[in-house]
Amino acid sequence: MKELIAKAKELLMNKEVDLLIGYQSAGEKKAKPLLIKNPDDADKLVFNEYCLSNLVTYLNRPDIKALSKVAVVAKGCDIRAIVVLLSENQLVREKIFIIGMTCDHVMSPDGTEENIKCSYCKVRNPHLADVVIGAPIDERISKETVVRHEDIEEFNKKTKEEKWNFWKEELSQCIRCYACRQVCPLCYCERCIVDFNNPQWIDTRSNPRGNFAWNIVRALHLSGRCIDCGECERVCPANIPLMLLNRSLQEEAKDKFDWEAGFDPEAQPPLTTFRKEDDEEFIR
Amino acid sequence: MAEQYIDYDKAKEMLGNLTKNSEIEVFGPVKKGNDTFISKLNQNSELSFDYFITVNSIKEALLPRFEPILKYRINHNGVTLEDLPPVKPLVVFGGRPCDASSLPLMKKLFNWDFKDEFYLERLKKVIIITIACDEMDENCFCTSVGGSPRNETGSDVLLERVCSTGWKAKAISEKGKNFLKENSNFFNAKLTPEKGYPKIAEKDIPVVFDSKKIKTWIENNFESPLWEEFGANCLSCAACTFVCPTCHCFDITDDASMWKGVRTKNWDACTLPYFTKHASGHNPRSQSYQRYRQRISHKYSYYIDLFGQVSCTGCGRCSRVCEAGVNILDILKRIDKEATKGGK
Structure with a gap:
């Protein structure tokens, strides 16, 4: 913590950055984002296993994008979002200062157990950072390991009808608050398709048609891009298991394109590129 | 009338019974994950009464997330307006006093420059059964805005916890009185008030701003x-x-x-x-x-x-x-x- 606070003070004092985004305590076993411009506020910074928020999402906010340089405290899983944003030309590398935190795990949103995403994390040590804070941590699995999710395997055993009924019930609870979109570091469209009203592409009513359309569009726009931070599911005020959709699509991307988003900033994402030797006729 | 009590089982039975009637809409507390929500009940809804406060408010019962306000058809004779589904009587069970006290506030707004017939019709037809608060957390501040854990504003019936599995019922409005009378077979639980209930009093939630x-x-x-x-x-x-x-x-x-x-x-x-x-x-x-x-x-x-x-x-x-x-x-x-x- 000392090292983090010292680095934050240095960056803000020397005016190397205009804004620093980190975590502060929000009571026992809770942390929340802290956005500071004044070096004196750096003493409020904390980093612990309750630091769940993916702060990278703030880098997309128009008022923050307009600043000349911003520092962000990021765990390896969060940095994966930065990698995707860089490869999609949404961030200018020189305009962000990444304070990478080594991290063994964070807790589940209810604070009772290790977060499920940490069990298959491959980036306990930040893979892209301007400074790394914290002692190196042994990775539990190698970069090459192909991760299979038990919940998806279970889900795929269901019949079509069971799946339909499951999602019908879950999505009927969506209140269309768009917390999933707003918190997602990769939902950066200046105008989301659901906000178009002439024509109205997506039904904005919170009815079955509207809710299916919205949630499918959201998930599909993240296919091959989602970095598994789990923020959408964590913030959902209706407790909809959105990661079930996202993780299914991650597995598709792995199977079809041998692709996992957010590890290599130089690599071309499969859905934004094409190769002459592609198997599919239509794309050549 | 003698004091009326209802316990968890009778409340479940009553709400289950009301839900069977397709002529009314019933909302109640349903658990999902670690949280409880006020949801529209159906035959399969699993009611839960052990919650501190629901994630959502009872608003949805009176101001639905989406609601048709006009329907039409066009044919060679021109445009014909179609009837909208009629507003059904509603029972909303399990909100807190901070839910119910929103209704008189909302009434002012929906009765203001334009009379919102949809909201006002629901308000007329709703029975609000509120459960007084027995717990609080660091986010509660009802007393700073004129409320209290046992505030009666906006409720038709107020339930106050007397033991770990039931409440004492108090009619607040005429509608509430009638409801208790009509459902007296559920409000006849034999409960012995236990010591230690209610767990919180108004003074536990201090006024923190003006x-x-x-x-x-x-x-x-x-x-x-x-x-x-x-x-x-x-x-x-x-x-x-x-x-x-x-x-x-x-x-x-x-x-x-x-x-x-x-x-x-x-x-x-x-x-x-x-x-x-x-x-x-x-x-x-x-x-x-x-x-x-x-x-x-x-x-x-x-x-x-x-x-x-x-x-x-x-x-x-x-x-x-x-x-x-x-x-x-x-x-x-x-x-x-x-x-x-x-x-x-």
Whole structure:
């Protein structure tokens, strides 16, 4: 913590950055984002296993994008979002200062157990950072390991009808608050398709048609891009298991394109590129 | 009439019975994950009564997330309006006093320059069965806005916990009296009040700010840099407004095909980026802190000008649901402090 606070003070004092985004305590076993411009506020910074928020999402906010340089405290899983944003030309590398935190795990949103995403994390040590804070941590699995999710395997055993009924019930609870979109570091469209009203592409009513359309569009726009931070599911005020959709699509991307988003900033994402030797006729 | 009690089993039975009647809509507390929600009940709903406060408010029962307000068909004779489904009588069970006390506030608004027949009709037909609070957390502040854990405002029946599995019922309105009479076979549980209930009293929730001071500060400090600080973390979703018992903004959309169409009232929120976007492209509230300022100012200043009351019941739902850590109570306390310091 000392090292983090010292680095934050240095960056803000020397005016190397205009804004620093980190975590502060929000009571026992809770942390929340802290956005500071004044070096004196750096003493409020904390980093612990309750630091769940993916702060990278703030880098997309128009008022923050307009600043000349911003520092962000990021765990390896969060940095994966930065990698995707860089490869999609949404961030200018020189305009962000990444304070990478080594991290063994964070807790589940209810604070009772290790977060499920940490069990298959491959980036306990930040893979892209301007400074790394914290002692190196042994990775539990190698970069090459192909991760299979038990919940998806279970889900795929269901019949079509069971799946339909499951999602019908879950999505009927969506209140269309768009917390999933707003918190997602990769939902950066200046105008989301659901906000178009002439024509109205997506039904904005919170009815079955509207809710299916919205949630499918959201998930599909993240296919091959989602970095598994789990923020959408964590913030959902209706407790909809959105990661079930996202993780299914991650597995598709792995199977079809041998692709996992957010590890290599130089690599071309499969859905934004094409190769002459592609198997599919239509794309050549 | 003798004192009337209802326990968990009888409450389940009563709500189950009411749900069987397709002529009424029943809302009650249903558990999902670690949280409880006020949901529209069906035969399969699993009721849960062991909760501190529901994530959402009872708002949805009276102001649905979406609601058709006009339906039409077009044929060679012209346009014909179609009947809308009639508003059914409603029973809403399990809200807190901070839910129910929103209803008189909302009534003022929906009865204002335009009479919203949909809301007012539901309000007429609803039975609000509120469960007085027996717990509180750091986000509760009902007493600072004139409420209390046993506030009767807006309720038809108030249930007060007397033991771990049941409540004593008190009729607040005529509607409530009739409801208790009609359902007296459920309100006849033999319960012995246990020691230690209710667990909290009004004094446990201290008054922590003066809403008059807050109004004055808001009036004088529209451009204060503090607003930027208050809204710094906001990511501009609508979770806070949608769980709020008093946020009531809606949008009107048309869904039309060649020969028929439906016009719908949908929840909308001042915190969403596109809420104030003009056709010209200009957005007077382009930044998240400006939108958050609007939310607070509307509740603690503009609403008082229009209707003489703060439009916030102190339920704290917005703070609980905000994963970006925007906490309304912290902000109101800070404004109170600033107002005291600045003397205006």
